[in-house]
Amino acid sequence: MARFVVGDLPICLIHADDGRFYAIEDRCSHEDYALSEGELDGHTVECPRHGSRFDIRSGDVLNPPAVSPVVTFAIELNDDAVIVEVTG
Numbered sequence: 001m002a003r004f005v006v007g008d009l010p011i012c013l014i015h016a017d018d019g020r021f022y023a024i025e026d027r028c029s030h031e032d033y034a035l036s037e038g039e040l041d042g043h044t045v046e047c048p049r050h051g052s053r054f055d056i057r058s059g060d061v062l063n064p065p066a067v068s069p070v071v072t073f074a075i076e077l078n079d080d081a082v083i084v085e086v087t088g
Contacts, residue, residue, distance in 0.1 A: 001045070003036040006086050011073065012036040013084065014056050016043060022056040023073040023084045029054075030066035 012026035033049040052066035059069040074085040
């Protein structure tokens, strides 16, 4: 996992065990804490602050204390580049 910032938006780029890339907002929805500093287990990232877990494919929250999902971003692979589609 790696943290990138686009404008003011922190993004956690993940190269998962399935060989695919995923991108989620690098901010736990429970508390503003970097998910990129947490643990990755399969398709689940755990917030290092309070242990909330999120599905990196959908952004869905899997356990409290978080109750809201995190934002996910579409990924495009172009030759050797990984492009994260950030709109807005």
